[in-house]
Amino acid sequence: MQDEHPPVPAGAALRRRDLLKATIATGSAAATAPLLTAPVPAEAKDAPVSAAPVRVSLRVNGTDHSLTLDPRTTLLDALREHLHLTGSKKGCGLGQCGACTVLMDGKRFKSCLSLAALSEGREITTIEGLANGDKLHPLQAAFIERDAFQCGYCTSGQIMAGVACIAEGHAGSAQEIREWMSGNICRCGAYDHIVAAIQDTARAGGQGG
Amino acid sequence: MHPFKLERPRDLAAALAMQAQAGRTDAAAEYIAGGTDMVQLLQENVRRPDRLVSLAGLLDRRIDVTAEGLRLGAAATMADAAAHPAVVSQFPVIAEALLNSASPQVRNQATMSGNVLQRTRCPYFRDTGYAACNKRTPGSGCAAIGGENRWHAVLGGSEHCIAAHASDLAVALVALDALVHIRSARGERTVPLAVLHRLPGSTPNIETELLPGEVIAAITVPANPVARRSHYLKVRDRASFEFALVSAAVALELRQDGRIAQARVAAGGVGTRPWRLPEVEAALAGSALDRESLNKAASIAARGAQGRGHNDFKIELLQRVIVRAAEAAGARA
Numbered sequence: 176m177q178d179e180h181p182p183v184p185a186g187a188a189l190r191r192r193d194l195l196k197a198t199i200a201t202g203s204a205a206a207t208a209p210l211l212t213a214p215v216p217a218e219a220k221d222a223p224v225s226a227a228p229v230r231v232s233l234r235v236n237g238t239d240h241s242l243t244l245d246p247r248t249t250l251l252d253a254l255r256e257h258l259h260l261t262g263s264k265k266g267c268g269l270g271q272c273g274a275c276t277v278l279m280d281g282k283r284f285k286s287c288l289s290l291a292a293l294s295e296g297r298e299i300t301t302i303e304g305l306a307n308g309d310k311l312h313p314l315q316a317a318f319i320e321r322d323a324f325q326c327g328y329c330t331s332g333q334i335m336a337g338v339a340c341i342a343e344g345h346a347g348s349a350q351e352i353r354e355w356m357s358g359n360i361c362r363c364g365a366y367d368h369i370v371a372a373i374q375d376t377a378r379a380g381g382q383g384g
Numbered sequence: 385m386h387p388f389k390l391e392r393p394r395d396l397a398a399a400l401a402m403q404a405q406a407g408r409t410d411a412a413a414e415y416i417a418g419g420t421d422m423v424q425l426l427q428e429n430v431r432r433p434d435r436l437v438s439l440a441g442l443l444d445r446r447i448d449v450t451a452e453g454l455r456l457g458a459a460a461t462m463a464d465a466a467a468h469p470a471v472v473s474q475f476p477v478i479a480e481a482l483l484n485s486a487s488p489q490v491r492n493q494a495t496m497s498g499n500v501l502q503r504t505r506c507p508y509f510r511d512t513g514y515a516a517c518n519k520r521t522p523g524s525g526c527a528a529i530g531g532e533n534r535w536h537a538v539l540g541g542s543e544h545c546i547a548a549h550a551s552d553l554a555v556a557l558v559a560l561d562a563l564v565h566i567r568s569a570r571g572e573r574t575v576p577l578a579v580l581h582r583l584p585g586s587t588p589n590i591e592t593e594l595l596p597g598e599v600i601a602a603i604t605v606p607a608n609p610v611a612r613r614s615h616y617l618k619v620r621d622r623a624s625f626e627f628a629l630v631s632a633a634v635a636l637e638l639r640q641d642g643r644i645a646q647a648r649v650a651a652g653g654v655g656t657r658p659w660r661l662p663e664v665e666a667a668l669a670g671s672a673l674d675r676e677s678l679n680k681a682a683s684i685a686a687r688g689a690q691g692r693g694h695n696d697f698k699i700e701l702l703q704r705v706i707v708r709a710a711e712a713a714g715a716r717a
């Protein structure tokens with residue numbers, strides 16, 4: 176499905192993501208050149224014949240977006256594929272890993288378990304909306320300070336969940352943090368450092384988003 | 385994901401008129417509320433409805449505790465119910481069952497009605513790569529019987545299905561005689577939660593008593609002196625964010641002399657539906673709150689249990705979990 180954002184104009188700086196999409200679509204980097212002027216929507220080949228598109232208004236990081244989406248589009252796919260906010264990650268797509276965690280009206284949700292069309296009217300905050308300009312959110316800074324990641328794939332979800340965990344008042348003891356962060360899996364096993372970063376931020380009075 | 389038409393009705397009457405039905409894989413239309421289970425089922429092609437009818441914003445999300453008892457609006461979230469001060473203080477078994485379920489993110493989204501209607505975690509039901517699943521495809525067989533069945537039920541199964549019911553909340557609610565208030569265009573009817581879910585028998589594909597066009601509007605728990613001294617104990621493969629191997633909800637009213645006046649006991653992870661244990665309750669009534677008496681009463685829970693190989697351990701574990709849950713409930717001030 177096409178959203179209503181203008182396509183990337185010819186000659187615009189090529190984004191890594193578009194190249195990846197084109198490469199995946201053709202299976203060959205050498206064959207991507209003709210595609211560069213007309214990026215192929217990632218899910219176009221799966222477009223259903225019988226599912227009527229739906230108009231969806233999403234408010235993300237303070238900005239309103241009007242989209243026309245396949246009703247099957249999850250909030251995560253709307254963020255990543257249509258709004259190009261790729262900070263929220265798709266790990267399992269089934270609510271098990273937490274890499275897609277975003278805030279809705281200040282509370283944490285798994286964006287892969289929400290249909291975009293049923294997320295209207297919510298104030299959605301992604302990792303891209305967490306920093307204040309160039310000033311990192313205290314928990315983002317603490318993740319760097321505490322070296323709370325290795326590969327980084329789960330990190331945006333960990334940070335969004337951690338911001339909510341602190342705001343909820345569930346960031347006291349390490350044991351409490353582990354229980355209340357159990358919806359976010361880190362396969363590198365950086366848990367000790369993640370807990371330390373959340374604890375540091377909570378103790379310093381770091382505000383949740 | 386199979387294509388579907390998404391309906392976003394403006395009011396509940398319009399949603400009910402769309403005649404969606406929960407708990408069947410052959411329903412042409414299904415309702416979606418919080419969506420945490422439905423989206424998984426859609427993603428894995430277990431559910432392929434032609435129409436998906438959203439209940440977002442159409443159902444009551446209030447939680448009320450009055451002299452008559454507890455009322456949970458259908459759309460109340462797991463997180464809100466678990467954190468409600470009167471639920472925590474007067475119905476601790478419910479708050480504990482909720483906090484031991486899913487993850488904080490899911491609990492912010494999932495609803496009371498959706499939780500009790502969630503589909504089984506039987507891996508053969510959830511994986512369409514397996515052809516045999518009578519619950520998903522009637523008449524196709526049961527891959528769990530004779531297959532990997534460590535997670536499956538030892539109570540209430542049939543030769544057609546041994547899938548365990550997955551809800552912790554429903555176990556706590558069924559122990560406390562919860563009632564389900566069902567709304568349709570014809571009005572409202574009330575059924576005990578204990579009979580909302582059907583035993584699999586020869587039709588495991590029909591999971592509940594809900595008819596097309598019926599939704600759960602609210603769940604109520606009548607006031608009962610047992611509710612306050614209650615506990616939910618859940619044993620699972622990892623410490624958090626995991627479904628139960630075996631769980632028990634126990635609620636006790638104690639006499640002046642410390643013996644048990646009345647008890648409520650239900651178990652999870654072991655039954656094909658939330659499993660109330662009235663014979664254990666009868667044995668506990670009048671009993672002392674010591675290990676020997678509790679062991680004796682809990683042994684009744686295993687009557688009629690049938691292991692299928694990998695899940696044989698649940699029969700012993702069930703008894704131990706009931707004893708420990710009863711001890712924890714009894715120790716509650």
